Amino acid sequence: MTGIDDVARASGVSTATVSRALRGLPNVAPTTREAVRRAADDLGYVPSSSAAGLASGRTLAMGAVVPSVSRWFYTAVLEGIDRELRAASYDLILFNLGGRGGDRSRVFHRSILRKRTDALVALCLDFSAEERRQLASTGHPTMVVGGPVRGIRHIGIDDRGVAEAATRHLIELGHTDIAFLGGDDEEGLNHVVPQAREAGWRRAMTSAGLPVRADRVLHGRFDTETSRRSVDAMLDGGARPTAVFAGSDEMAMGGMLSLWAHGLRVPHDVSVIGIDGHPLSPVFSLSTFEQDPAAQGAAAVRMLLEELTGSRTRLRSERYPVRFVDRGSTAPPR
Template sequence: MAGIEEVARATGVSTATVSRALRGLPNVSERTRAAVRRAADELGYVASSSASGLASGRTLAMGVVVPSVSRWFYTQVLEGVDAELRAASYDMILFNLGGHRGDRERVFHRSILRKRTDALLALCLDFTAEEREQLTNLGHPTIVVGGPVRGLRSVGIDEKATARRATEHLIGLGHRDIAHLGGEDEEGLNSQVPAGRLRGFTQAMVDAGLPVRSEWIIPGGFSLPEGRTAMNRLLSRPGPRPTAVFAGSDEMAFGAILAAGDHGLRVPEDLSVIGIDDHDYSPSFGLTTMAQDPFEQGAVATRILLDELGGAEPRTRSVRSPVTLIVRTSTAPPRV
């Protein structure tokens, strides 16, 4: 097993440069960083966490708090976080709330993070005033991925603008009767995400002079089963049906497509469907969607924290991630 000196000799740089490159710290060129990582992999270099921790006073571990590990968005963010941490020879300590608010006690009130991590990254969570105070007292760099949180910086998309663009795509095709499958979720999760997407939908409809029918705004729980159930209820009601639906996530959009099939409706001939995410299964469903990159969001957030742990000036502003409209076969003009 090679040590840091062997990696330095193989790349022709100092041991200090090797250390900075492997920990993802600033002031190392990308070319040098890539060469160091390649040599470390080839030589089988493994950092000594105990020695590094004693020297720096750090644990060389980052805490990551997730509502659950069962959703595509969360797993993609975690992949991005893990990729950056591995490159920096940092460990990830995962705190999985398991979808239950009660487990937050284990993370915050028992101060696990104080003893075991150097920084905190949270996915799609909102925080109580008491939790914010605990985070401040910890003194750890903290960032949120997936929706804005009052008092904390975040990495994520512009929820309102993204939803507005998705709805405008349907309106541009000629749809006037549009439903919204929203993502209301469990208490304690970031309510700004579904709220922002509802605001974007509503604004697009109002600006186009179209009615927003409250009975066509339905909760889908950010999941395929709940989205399918909610859409089936809507399609089972007497009276006119929507010709299109904007779903606040691709998983809910999948549910809407399946519900259309349950009622003998064709997509997009009888019902156009658009989502947000560009889930791995979206091409298979032919789903038109607003694509985001949660892997990159996790990586960006992690790099921000690692840079600050390395002495960089703290970043106070949030990061807006790009989105792209990908048109597939699930949307088309309404039938006349």
């Protein structure tokens, strides 16, 4: 059986350096870390997480709490989390709240409080005062990926600023009648996110001196089918804005399906723009402000590991950038 001594000889370093490199600890040169990992892979060496945990007093596992596993954003963040944890020889423990009607108490009362993890990443969730108290009682370093949560550090985009930029893009093209497709997500999305994106639309419209009409606020609930039905209802009622800003790409795609079903062309008849960078956005030729959820998940893990190893003494919230991807779904109004 291959042991740590074999990896040390193959990579030309001490066993202590091998241990530090495979556990993602600081003070190991990147070239050395890569050489050790390559040697371990070639030899088929798998470090014992239980032995390492006994030595360090840690579980060598990190928890991730998700509202559900059915949304692409959550799975993309989890991919980034898992990639970073595997590189540090950490295990991932998934706590799935199960969407609407899920048993949150099962996670907070019976799972997280067992202290089976060293740190915790929460995806797009808000917490009650009691849940925050429970999290604090574990002593877990905790970060949220997504919208800001009171009292907990987070990584995410500037939702209001991005929504304002998307709306301003339509205004600069000459649109004055712009509908907003948004609404809360029943599967547990942090309510700050949809509220901030609607606020960005309202601020851009008001700043341009354009009316904010109640009949131009459509409820898509961050869901393609719900969004399609909402736009159907608007069009069937005789209203037709020249542009639609959707608070997510999934809602934008639902809106486009409705427009096409009504014989309207995008962008010739109605322009559409979204936010997020959904994998299907290129298929729909949807212009969007794209974020990188996997990179945000990986960054959260790196920051938590740095705090656990003492190389970072204080975690901070970070705002991640977005980039505008023009795929031709917006144009000046006819």
